[in-house]
Amino acid sequence: MRLTLLLLLTCICISSIKPETYIGKWRIEGGSIIEIYKDGDRFFGKINKRAKKPISNLNGLDNKNPNLELRQRQLLGIDILNDLSFEDGELSGGTIYNADSGKTYTVKVWIDSDNTDLCYIRAYKGILFKTFEAKRVKN
Template sequence: MKNLTLFAVFMLLVSSVFAQNHNGILGKWQNPSGEGRIEITKKGEKYYGTLYWLKQPNDENGQPKKDKKNPDETKRSRTIQGSQILEGFTAKENGLYDGGTIYDPKSGKTYSCKMTLKGDKLDIRGFVGLSLLGRTETWTRVK
């Protein structure tokens, strides 16, 4: 009975550490150009990211930038700032998050994506089809 109790406590601690490591991605991140900041949150078992800050949130007319290039016409009138650009990521092992997508408001395109957490750096790899056919950029945690 003592061994069973010790095993249960051990499993509880291991699962707690495992969950904490996966949640290390939560928080605010800045893209390499410094043009945008994204807040990553968790809903259920999936991770999402919202573009909460833009260096230049307004267009040339002083109006909030709209999602004009979105292929979904119903979303073209929404503001880019505040839009969800990361969707549906699942935590794997070794700081990997995959199975999600990233939306690029500059082009209006959505790409398959995987993310790898490396301390206060987050490698974002967007791709079409195979991960080999893509591009990686590194985001930095906002302190």
């Protein structure tokens, strides 16, 4: 009986976050805004607004991109979250591009089950990771 109740509660918690909950604008630490959108069955996130005081790429260009041909493109509007899929209440299986370093990392994104206006973005490099907090931007 206890096991059945525990499984039921787990399913309720997992199912409370729907794929559509991720869609929208999210302000990350530092002030930049990422807009998460869905294309087919995959999720992406583009830079919607840059921080007022960026730590690099002060001219607004993708200066650190390893592809020399892309170093002159504007950062606004580029996808930094790529090819994420929704599974078990979270987005995973894709990558995040860090324009400050020009590096790409494996990423996982999940929403706080107690506060759907709060999500976490975790970038992985091997066993190391860094987690960023993002808050939903209300229109």
